[in-house]
Amino acid sequence: MAKNSILIKPIITEKSERLTEDRGQYSFLVDKSSNKIEIKKAVEKMYSVNVTSVNTITMPGKAKSRNTRSGVVRGRSSSYKKAIITVADGEDIDFFGEV
16 A cells, blocks of 8 residues: 555644644544554654554444435445554654744
């Protein structure tokens, strides 16, 4: 599997920002079939940091419904895999560059 297809995008939420500030952990949306070793290598190559640990979570899809003129439309959101990366002390990942 190609290194750039493993990491889909970083997850930037209030909770993930709090993890970054407090613990030095970063959250990524990753490919469902990737494992912890592949994720670690991809992050180290892309961001030039030392990864100390990788935790993965498979988030289940949820049932969604919305009301429209023609009635209630029911559907499902897709499931996805999330990885929480811990980097070595003193290192950080800059997602935004110089904003």
